[in-house]
Amino acid sequence: MSMFSNVTLRVSGSRSGLWVHRHSAILVRHRLEEFAVMRGIRSFNNLSKRGYAAARRSEPLTQHFDATRKPSPAPPTPPQHVQVSKLPNGLVIMSLENYSPMSTVGVFVKAGSRYETVENQGVSHVLRLAANLTTKGGSAFKICRSVEALGGSLNVTSSREAMAYTTDCLRDHLDQIFEHLVNVTTAQEFRPWEVDDLTSRVNIDRALAQQSPQIGLLEKLHEAAYKNALSNSLYCPDYMIGRVSPEKLQLFVEDHFTSSRMALVGLGVTHSVMRQLGEGLMSVRSGAGAPETTAVYRGGELRMQNNDSLVHALVVSQGGVMAGAEANAFVVLQRILGAGPHVKRGANVTSKLSRGIAEATTQPFDASTFNTSYSDSGLFGIYTISQAHAAGDVIRAAVAQIKGVAEGNVSAEDITRAKTQAKCEYLMSIESSESLMEEMGAQALTTAAYQPPEAVLQAIDAITQEDVVKAAKKFVEGKKTMAASGHLINTPFVDEL
Template sequence: MISNKISKYPLNGLVLKRLLSGQTSPKRSEAEQSRGQQLKTTTLPNGLVVTSLANQSPIARIGVIVRAGARYEPLDQLGLTHTLRSMAGFSTQDSTVFGITRNIEYVGGSLTALTTRDDMIYILENDSSYTDLNLKYLSDTIMKPAFKRWQIKDNLHRQRVDLSYFRDNQQLVLLEALHSVAYRGGLRNSIYSPDFMIGKHSTEQLSRYVDQHFVSNRTAIVGFGVEHNQLLERVDKWFSMSKGDRGNSGQSKFIGGETRVDTNSEVTYVAVAAEGVGAKNQKEVLSLSLLQTILGTGPRVQSSEGKHTKLGEAVAKTTSDPFAVSAFNISYSDSGLFGVTVAASPQDIHKAVKAAVTQLRASAKSISDEELKIAKHSLKASTLLAAEDPNVLVEEIATQSLNAGQVISLKDYEKAVDSITVQDITTLATKITKSKGAMASSSEGKHTKLGEAVAKTTSDPFAVSAFNISYSDSGLFGVTVAASPQDIHKAVKAAVTQLRASAKSISDEELKIAKHSLKASTLLAAEDPNVLVEEIATQSLNAGQVISLKDYEKAVDSITVQDITTLANKITKSKAAMASVGPLQNAPYLEDLL
């Protein structure tokens, strides 16, 4: 069946896990067969890299990976690769969607499309005797998509379903938020389309993107269950791609920062990261993978509570409630993220995150030989387990082909892991822990000051937020509240009472967190060139000069608690205005709040 998977992480990215199976088989595993066969790689004159593994399997798998992931999307076409991914298998210039689906499914095959920030990945699986027939449909899907307007429209519900699944997965929401604040440039782009871009990608935009990025020198093809010479012949027949580099460079820079996302979860999720390393530097990737393993990647046995890792032991001391904590190591072609994720109750999340980060810093300075020995065994085992999945193996081999132009064997991989020393890890880890950081958190909005106050007045859904609107000579500061008609009076009163209380008492810690958040949100807004143009023009008119981002950050840091409380007290004692919309029978009047 034609399937459209959401995403994947490479072998040396987030630790790959496989469920333990109770079944046994006398057949050799994929990994064992792979060890017994020789990987062959050929780089064609047009730059296309072809790798094969004739593993004697009756199933042939052909993977095509194109360096055209989300990071290469134009700024005004965000989410375009999400549309590409979800339209894999639709009509092409030579084949109808019915023809592709019927012919592949008729022989029990499958065509899968996946995306990362780096790459678009297509995998064809079928009985090896039908490979020649189905390669035409794989080739058409990649090189000759039609992007018919009515099919783009028909595809919208699939993208909305993707977004629905995405929003229900708090870990994915957290990681996407982390990327959005950690990077400037392509790696900030999400692998999911923003809501406002659903249905906005035209036939012309999609076709132009494929024409610019789906070129031979940005492509690798991997074949399992096929002889190398046969694969080269098939590639020559079906994948006559042009050479060039006409697309977006995808250039990215790690800038760090902080973002907070309101969700409907009763658990607070936090990710803290620094810039890791790119996938091209194998030694550094392995060093961080071993540090990740030493810190812990969550429970590996279903009944385990995950407390018996370094991170788990540290966080367990801060809470008696259930929690989850894990180290992660994500590598892209030229950068990466290394850090920890923590999930805990709202009342314990601050202590839990602090304990996890403290343990990360401590481990960066001190690792024993025994810990490293155990970590090496564990990392090699998890990699070999992941390699048992032939699709994971296809993706990994193709990614290595694009990143390095060659593929490391499992035997050489094990040797590379064994060569890493304690000094290698601590040197790199110390450097990372002293660099800029990025942080993302997600939880229910009621865990803000206003949210906590209003939550005490209602058990129904609500929304509350402070706002600050400035004009050239005046402005508005206040709160907005949305709640059920029966609770709106109490909710508004609670929000106004909290506003007045905060105007009189702000802690140094609250101000420190607010400064980080304000600077991060400003830097994120400045990523939008239209917002930046408007802001610069407004400053020019209002003050006759423009403040740089560096001076803006200094100005934010110079604000004191006294500055805020003095002005806030003045505002809360001045005249007020109020507007209400909706069923108003229980809505408060302004005089009720004064």
């Protein structure tokens, strides 16, 4: 299973062991609810007056309305099931008819930052920002006004694994707005003067990211943990700002925007319609595209010394791979140790991490378990925030809690409670159309199949105490990676843990 979570810049850890990191920017989001409501009220009033006048001229109203008459029940709708198919050119199509008045369609592409090379570092960041530029199908102004006139939206998000171009609109407008989606994903032009104008937006993105210590810590963690691929940042590095040329953008698109690396996913649309829409992507280059590089975990440490009184620290080992059984064991272990408060405006004082750290220090702190999975790797560990002089006690106490589980200090009640929490969080997450869309897109790109909720719940129920202990031992015995920022005078080095 895979799920996603959002924070300030939509970069997060894992809720289910199958999350990916991402960073989103809204291209067009304009709604016409007020206009529609005003028109609806005016039309309704006029209709009522005309209907009343006509009735008075012909016969009494009682002959037209029967207060005792009950409306006929609506016909039952057939059950909802996700349908998956694959076109001859390799394009995966996945859809769910949920009978919503709105349709959401997305094009998912294996074109995240992990596919960048030394020569084109930052190209995926610039490509995400370039999604609202002129295409062969029309100017940026034309696309914006056309989508705006339909009351729809176009969005693009990117992660280390993939890029997703999604659109929301009324069902009746899907054909019209999908044309713009096709142009944005397959008919880019990358005019030099428009690409040059993106430099300021790249700088703004980087400035916003630098304001968040969590985002900076995550970037440094991946840089230290991997030798390649997943070590690439979500943000364009300083030395590449203004150097990502239109030629580099075009070459990256030609290498990675191919049919076998793409998936078309839809909510609120029938599968037959989705297959017809998929034919609109037949112009996409076919083939496997550029070869994929397997991420190599190495372990390491990066420390960012500054004058901040709070120390942010992440200590991880290699975790479970997306869609693997081991990932579910890490999900349950995450809930046992503490994945965050489960009560609105509550505190995480009942988790093993919080209880264990509270015994080691009287200073204020915050601690949670970090868990993220990718198509070929994963990271699992602890994330702590503490006062600079208490950082060592907090970090060591948090690591000790995982060691305790590895030694078998976990009860059957702990396992049952953690599995219940994991299942509830998963079911609640897919109630959101956005999360469900991302879940389907991730599975379409990874396995070209869909794992229904029933199968996900069964996989979680199948986790045993032995599986959880084994996952904890993998962290304890594995090579560690650490990233820390703040006044690090009392922060231990990774080899001291």
